[in-house]
Amino acid sequence: MIYVVGIGPGDMDGLTMEALYILKMCDIVSGYKVYIDLMKKFLPEKIFAVYPMRSEVERCEDALNFSKLGKKIALISSGDAGVYGMAGLMLEVAQGSGEEIKIIPGVTAANSAAAILGAPLMNDYVVVSLSDLMTPWEIIEKRLKAACKGDFVICIYNPASHNRPENFKNACKILRKYKPSDTPCAYVRNIKRAKLHAEIMTLKEIQACEKIDMLTTVIIGNSQTYVSEGKLITPRGYKI
């Protein structure tokens, strides 16, 4: 039996009761080193399978083998396992095996970042990743344009990394064709970890911001989003 478990934004506080129960109950907890290290402090008696970055397929194949040996294994994923996480890949790797797979949802970065910033996702929003490792840049560009045309709030995952530092700035160029320069935006870095940093600024400012990296989640407001008392708010439309 394989459980793919979203652990939330990055500390034990963000785990759901269900996720905690599954982690405690499983024989093996498997995942990327950084997240396993977070869990180790709280689950001292557990067997851990620890992996470097970019070993996602190997993790799933190993999980399948452990499961075939009759072990209960929890494959952990930061945020929600079903949002750019391990859920889909695990289901694909296990196709035809007959092994049972259960996905345990968690709080994804869009929602944990939004909570830190105020309430920017109170109206319709898109979640889009700027990683062009597996999605061609033309498709990402098409999606950014569509999100602007629909006046969605835009939540950006994987805005930039060492290998593709220019993706976020290129995305901002597209956004600025459709949105005013003073559109309220924000980023949250290291959600829920010791070095949490969040900042609200304009679209023009965030385009020039040097702090946007792979640990950052960015939110771009829609035409109704505003800043009040340090909070980023997209109104739902209640009369008050």
Added chain:
Amino acid sequence: MIYVVGIGPGDMDGLTMEALYILKMCDIVSGYKVYIDLMKKFLPEKIFAVYPMRSEVERCEDALNFSKLGKKIALISSGDAGVYGMAGLMLEVAQGSGEEIKIIPGVTAANSAAAILGAPLMNDYVVVSLSDLMTPWEIIEKRLKAACKGDFVICIYNPASHNRPENFKNACKILRKYKPSDTPCAYVRNIKRAKLHAEIMTLKEIQACEKIDMLTTVIIGNSQTYVSEGKLITPRGYKI
């Protein structure tokens, strides 16, 4: 002090550790009757403020008054408080009061429904509500079209209700102009409650489905979404 707490998909299992801690710590837990009833069983010693539907502004005004009296109050919202929930309204009602407000994120229905269905949100997605109580239908229509043009997976909240049973069918009409009739779709009803029901079908079938109501979350696949072994999957693009 006011905490706006997302309680997740509808039972105690879906609460995060942080949300549980806040609920236990607060003097008063406030919210819609259905969700308060869920909490009552597990927090027997608590003072509850119980409200009917459509009393959202009153709940926030009361919370503000309790907070001014020095009470710690938890205003609960199903799913994530920041997604069509109480977070934004509470921040707006409290503007100028000087009362401190903290938003505690939860697992929103898009992610809990996706976990039940498989992994349909593994690539870029939109979250859109079909409730035209506060958003004009023309804007909803514009967003559905934009979501199709961007080939996003589409997660629909509030698809239909007694007062607007036709909204979902009208939305499907728009989607079918852009997407093949056999696009994989699914709905989840009563996520995590006793009467959970989920079904995977085509876009054509879901348009005719009579089970779509206000307790339902609907997911419409993108051009890559497929069904395998009873699971709805949007591939991320890993080579396996």
